[in-house]
Amino acid sequence: MSLPAPDAPELAQAPGAPQGPASLWVLYLAFNRLALQGFGGVLAVAQRELVERLGWLSREEFVETLAIAQVLPGPNVVNLSLMIGDRYFGLRGAFAALAGMFVLPSLLVLSMAALYGSVAQHPVVGNALRGMGAVSAGLILATGLKLLPAVHRNSMGPVLAAVLAVATVVAVVWLRVPLPWLVLMLGGLGMAAAWHGLAQTAERA
Structure with a gap:
């Protein structure tokens, strides 16, 4: 009596290789969390979430996927979400990741934009925005330094x-x-x- 053949994903999964999302819902929540943390730029948060916390991509895979996302038209992290969603679940995954990036974050951004119109002239608001801009620049620089070891390979x-x-x-x-x-x-x-x-x-x- 012959044993049943293992599933294809198990054959393709090498020991120590990055593990993907367990379901579309997990994929959606991950990109939703990523987008909600990424005010002023999602790139720094994307590297920490997808590579360090979730382990869905290796550092080298993240750099290669981001390079393609940078060349394609549109925001790089949106392109990144589409490619990662498609990689694990095909077209459904691409839409789930994109929904995570946009649905709830868009509602929050629109609400904050309406609020900002009423307080934009306040000096404290201007100083806070300048401070957040410096923090965003520092996060992007730190992400670049983290990804430098991937260049050696x-x-x-x-x-x-x-x-x-x-x-x-x-x-x-x-x-x-x-x-x-x-x-x-x-x-x-x-x-x-x-x-x-x-x-x-x-x-x-």
Whole structure:
């Protein structure tokens, strides 16, 4: 008597690999929690929630998925939610993650926008917003520093990745290169370098 074959997801799940959400409801609640914490920018919270707390993505997977989300049209974290939802539950997962990002947070933001109109001229409100802007910048910087170790395992290698990062900063801050040209030039160069690195790795294997 032959034993029944294990399910495909169990075969694909390697030991120590990131575990995905157990259900659509869990996926919805996770992105709802993420969005509610992310006033002023969700990126820093997304890395902490999806990689560190939930363990749905490894650090390298998060960096790679975020890179694709940055290139696609639209807000990067919205694109990220769609890709992660689709990865685990297909189209239903994409809609569940998107609903978590937008439904309740949108109601809160609209309510706060209406409230802000009545207190916008108060000096305390202006100072509070400036303080929150500094905190948001610090969170994004801290997230970038946390993700730096993932660069060492990138197919391009840390040196070329650092060169592209510096070139991007120079092009944006000092040269004022428009975003479409920046994506085409440095983005295209990065993709070509990654493709070459992957080909070399495959040859060695």
